[in-house]
Amino acid sequence: MRRILAVICAAVLPGWLAAAELVLPAGAVAVSERATALGVYQLPAGPEAADKVPSQRFEGRILRRTWRLEGQAAVLQILAPLREQLLAQGYEVLLDCAARDCGGFGFRFGIEVVPSPDMMVDISAYHFLSAVKAERAVSVLVSQSGGAAYLQVIDVAPPAAGPAIMKPAQQALVEELPLELAKVLEVQGHTALRDLEFQSGSARLGERDYASLRDLAAVLEANPGYRILLVGHTDTVGGLKQNIAISKRRAGSVKARMVESLGVDSGRIDVAGAGYLAPIASNRTPEGREVNRRVEAVLISN
Known part of the structure; x- marks a missing residue:
């Protein structure tokens, strides 16, 4: 029988299911937590149409959390129980769709x-849900990727709700899950090098x-057949031509560091600049623009 892990939601999803329990499948391991004390979240409220996703604006304390579950559980198997718990807590579902019905890539x-x-x-195996209750909003995204399932929950609560207090016994449930850069490249084909810092x-x-560059150099050393494309990305501030140029120069700076400081063969690294053409977050918020300013490593041969 599948074992169920019941977690007091003040520890798992602070502030939005105050005294209830959130039930997750056994083996759900916390990967990340990002908190914004006061920010704006555009809650998706409908499928993508004409290159736009309809949304509702919510302002407050934003908590973004992700989990990983090993195995082949279907995305709907993971999401459906969470949906039922939200409904039981009085939330109104705005959007509940699978990949193609949501709008797929767009x-x-x-x-x-x-x-x-x-x-x-x-892109072909995810399910999304958004729900609201008074001034609170929550979105749930579940996807399968490379033999594991990934769960993302973004929760928005009024600032007056205050931070949740985690009891010691509950803190043990929130553990970091290290993911090797090599595995990410093999599974997804690319990864953002998140610890890089550029002058404004x-x-x-x-x-x-930079740990990410050491890890990337180690991946290349361990896999002689691999080549890497470093792609720079920007936010939407400024013109496209300008952003493509600076994004390519940033990718070139990363290549130079790997060649000069880590001894990587320059012939195994190519560079490119995408400017703001491939965002991974909304450029309408400072947090989203910061996320979009990045350099990614793309595996281009094996």
Whole structure:
């Protein structure tokens, strides 16, 4: 019989199911948590149409969390019990759709998704739900990717709700799940190098040691047949031509650091700039623009 893990939701999803329990499948392991004390979240309220995802604006304390579940559980098997619990708590469902019905690729890139490897989304195998209750909003995204399921919950609550207090016994349930860069590249084909720092308005990479570059160099050393494409990305501030240029220069700075400091063969790394053409979050918020400013490593040969 499948074992069910009951978690006091003040520990799992602070502030939106105050005294209730959220039941997750056994083996659900917390991967990431990102909190914004006061921000704006555009809650998806309908399928993508004409390159836009209808949304409702919510302002308040935003908590973004992701989990990973090993195995082949269907996305709807994971999402359906969460939907029932939301309904039982008095939430009204605004949108409940599977990949194709949501809008497929257009919907996926029109909503906010926690960056990989913390959240991975298969364009053909995901399910999305959004719900509201008074001034509170919550979205749930579940996807299968590379033999595992990924769960993302974004919760918005009024600032007056205050932070939740986690009891020691509950804290143990929120553990970090390390994901090897090599595995992410093999499963998804690309990964964002999230620890990189560039000077404001500059393509110059900060002068410090970056774990992501060490890991990427190790992947190339361990896999002689691999080649990597470094792709720079920006937010939508400024013109497209300008952004493509600076994004390519930033990717070039990363390549130079790997070649000069880590001894990687320059012939195994190509660079490109996408500017703001491939966002992974909304450019309508400061948080989204920050996420979109990134350099990704793409596996281009095996």
